Amino acid sequence: MNQDIVKRLDPLPPQSKLIIFGGGFSGQRIASVGRSLGVKVLCSRRQKDSKGADFTFNSDTELSNEIFEGATHVLSCIPPLFSGEDPVLLQLKNQLLNSKTLKWVGYLSTTGVYGDTKGEWVNENTSPNPQQKRSIRRLSCEKQWLETKLPVQILRLPGIYGPGRSAFDSLLNGTTKMIDKPGQVFSRIHVDDIAGSVLFLINLYSQGKNPMVVNIADNLPTNNLDVIAFAAKIAKTSLPSTVPFEIAKKTMSPMALSFWQENRKVDNKLLCNKLGYSLIYPDFKSGLKNCFSKLNIK
Numbered sequence: 598m599n600q601d602i603v604k605r606l607d608p609l610p611p612q613s614k615l616i617i618f619g620g621g622f623s624g625q626r627i628a629s630v631g632r633s634l635g636v637k638v639l640c641s642r643r644q645k646d647s648k649g650a651d652f653t654f655n656s657d658t659e660l661s662n663e664i665f666e667g668a669t670h671v672l673s674c675i676p677p678l679f680s681g682e683d684p685v686l687l688q689l690k691n692q693l694l695n696s697k698t699l700k701w702v703g704y705l706s707t708t709g710v711y712g713d714t715k716g717e718w719v720n721e722n723t724s725p726n727p728q729q730k731r732s733i734r735r736l737s738c739e740k741q742w743l744e745t746k747l748p749v750q751i752l753r754l755p756g757i758y759g760p761g762r763s764a765f766d767s768l769l770n771g772t773t774k775m776i777d778k779p780g781q782v783f784s785r786i787h788v789d790d791i792a793g794s795v796l797f798l799i800n801l802y803s804q805g806k807n808p809m810v811v812n813i814a815d816n817l818p819t820n821n822l823d824v825i826a827f828a829a830k831i832a833k834t835s836l837p838s839t840v841p842f843e844i845a846k847k848t849m850s851p852m853a854l855s856f857w858q859e860n861r862k863v864d865n866k867l868l869c870n871k872l873g874y875s876l877i878y879p880d881f882k883s884g885l886k887n888c889f890s891k892l893n894i895k
């Protein structure tokens with residue numbers, strides 16, 4: 598329910614206009630909560646008939662200036678191109694630089710830029726040390742955004758989950774893999790807390806509380822087996838047997854393998870303690886209960 602999120606947030610100034618590039622899973626949720634706060638929001642997708650496409654934007658096409666008229670806030674949720682370039686900056690850097698109305702520019706990045714810390718905590722003061730090619734590209738895009746000298750805020754996210762993208766999907770279609778890698782944890786964030794914290798940070802930014810980088814993560818980095826076991830318990834479904842990582846890795850896609858090769862815990866003290874954001878779903882248990890409540894099980 599948007600109202601549960603909205604009641605935690607202050608309204609944005611009247612006439613706020615937020616342009617979201619990349620209305621995928623997070624982008625759509627942020628757009629929806631933004632609209633419930635009374636903000637004018639326009640969201641891009643690559644195909645005009647995609648759900649929630651207010652306008653189309655693809656990194657290889659031009660965009661009319663009209664979209665930017667009166668835009669006060671811009672958020673990019675689009676990953677880097679394989680070339681390492683940022684799709685939005687590649688096409689629209691001059692339009693952004695020429696804007697007289699922009700007060701905040703957000704960039705959804707990933708905590709992958711911290712690299713592998715062998716299970717240690719990372720915070721915003723930890724030097725990025727990306728090891729995966731996609732994380733190297735990501736850090737390069739962060740730099741490209743910061744170099745514009747626009748009022749940019751980099752928001753680093755761990756694994757995103759929420760209704761329609763959670764442990765229940767694979768559990769209920771029988772594709773769950775119980776991979777056992779002792780000591781391995783993943784941080785995560787519920788999509789409602791991405792939406793809530795983005796709109797919370799936009800407000801703080803205008804009050805001069807404007808850190809350049811903020812991690813958006815929940816309180817409890819956890820082993821994947823615990824997450825799946827909890828989901829199975831509330832869905833009252835059985836669990837497949839566990840497979841040791843050393844065996845599972847032989848049939849993993851390179852992408853999946855790259856996630857399992859990094860182990861870190863993401864600290865959220867800047868967001869939650871210093872800046873004062875109150876998580877709606879502080880851990881995977883509360884978040885999964887919400888996902889389960891949205892499942893359409895007959």
Ligand SMILES: NC(=O)c1ccc[n+]([C@@H]2O[C@H](COP(=O)([O-])OP(=O)(O)OC[C@H]3O[C@@H](n4cnc5c(N)ncnc54)[C@H](OP(=O)(O)O)[C@@H]3O)[C@@H](O)[C@H]2O)c1
Binds near residue numbers: 621644674707
């Ligand atoms: N998923 C995760 O667990 C995770 C974790 C950390 C960070 N992130 C990053 O956080 C951001 C939001 O994640 P998400 O999972 O909400 O994203 P998502 O659902 O995959 O949505 C990505 C959006 O980017 C658009 N897009 C992709 N390539 C594009 C291009 N070349 N030109 C124009 N638009 C393009 C997509 O367009 P269409 O709508 O047309 O498909 C989509 O709207 C992404 O940058 C993602 O990489 C994700």
